[in-house]
Amino acid sequence: MAPRGVYRQRDGWGTQHSVLVDYGGPRMEISQEKYQAAGYQPPFEKLPWKGERPELNPSESERFMALQGLIQWTTAVITQADRIANAKIPAQGSAEERRAAVHAIHSEADFFVTAASRLIAYRKWVGALGLCTGVDFSELDQFDTDNTRDLRNMREHVVDYFQGTGRDQDRWMIETPGYKADASAMVGTKIGGRLDWKALTEAAVRLRPQILKEPMPRPA
Numbered sequence: 001m002a003p004r005g006v007y008r009q010r011d012g013w014g015t016q017h018s019v020l021v022d023y024g025g026p027r028m029e030i031s032q033e034k035y036q037a038a039g040y041q042p043p044f045e046k047l048p049w050k051g052e053r054p055e056l057n058p059s060e061s062e063r064f065m066a067l068q069g070l071i072q073w074t075t076a077v078i079t080q081a082d083r084i085a086n087a088k089i090p091a092q093g094s095a096e097e098r099r100a101a102v103h104a105i106h107s108e109a110d111f112f113v114t115a116a117s118r119l120i121a122y123r124k125w126v127g128a129l130g131l132c133t134g135v136d137f138s139e140l141d142q143f144d145t146d147n148t149r150d151l152r153n154m155r156e157h158v159v160d161y162f163q164g165t166g167r168d169q170d171r172w173m174i175e176t177p178g179y180k181a182d183a184s185a186m187v188g189t190k191i192g193g194r195l196d197w198k199a200l201t202e203a204a205v206r207l208r209p210q211i212l213k214e215p216m217p218r219p220a
């Protein structure tokens with residue numbers, strides 16, 4: 001994150017005005033002259049005076065929301081994976097208990113797909129804003145596929161697909177040498193026969209410590 005001015009203070013530097021600068025964590029007050037010579041943004045004349053209620057800088061606000069969302073949905077993927085793993089069908093349970101467990105697994109898988117979709121969307125957003133340039137997203141990017149996008153849309157509109165009116169009905173079923181499944185199914189660790197929730201979670205677990213180290217943008 002490039003240094004950014006937070007506010008200016010009248011006569012805060014001897015006979016000069018001063019500026020509080022955010023360096024991506026620590027903040028330091030410097031003179032107006034030094035601030036302008038360094039070319040920091042926003043321009044000095046656009047900074048709020050200390051004590052004034054500043055308006056949100058849309059650019060910095062957007063950067064903040066993007067990185068916050070990336071952390072949120074990375075964590076959500078990990079949390080949902082735990083819920084899928086713990087939603088097991090009891091070997092000795094009654095028919096009703098087994099049926100309830102199957103329903104729970106399907107529900108948790110739906111929530112996982114939503115979290116995965118949002119994680120991929122936020123990863124693209126931070127990339128477009130030039131954030132997290134030192135973070136290795138290569139594992140996560142492998143899941144940014146048509147199959148993943150299909151899965152999110154199809155499970156969201158599953159009733160349409162069961163009724164034969166889904167927009168991409170021809171892709172509702174997937175067939176591989178090992179299995180044939182529709183987007184509502186669970187084949188091993190693959191939701192809808194397409195998204196490996198365990199592999200994506202492992203990528204998210206490795207990604208999370210990296211993004212937590214990134215400096216958080218602060219709306220001015």
